[in-house]
Amino acid sequence: MSFSTFMWGTGAPNIFALLAKATHPRVSATAGGIFNGLGNFAGALSPAVMGALIAFTHSMDSGLIFLAVMAAVGCALLLPLLRRY
Structure with a gap:
């Protein structure tokens, strides 16, 4: 668990720095807000989808x-950005 927390702490700030570099300075804050909003939405939706999959299949493997x-x-979605920047 501590290794996971360490990796999250070192990886998450890099994504926002990459986003700021990939967007025009005028829209950098807007892009960051949209990115953060979509991330929060996915973070809220994922447990519900996982729970539905587990309930439907009666197996933790599907989750x-x-x-x-x-x-x-x-x-896979981040790889093109990493290669470009």
Whole structure:
């Protein structure tokens, strides 16, 4: 758990710095707000989706697979930005 907290603390600020670098300075704050809002929405929706999957399939495996797939999708979406900047 402490390693996870450490990685979250070192990784999260980098995403906002990358967002500020990838957007025009005039819209950087707006882009950050939209990004933060979408992140909060996804953070609230994910447990509900995981719970529904677990309830529907009666297996914790489906929730874990959903979590792994969403993490892979997030990484795949960030890769083009990391290569560019």
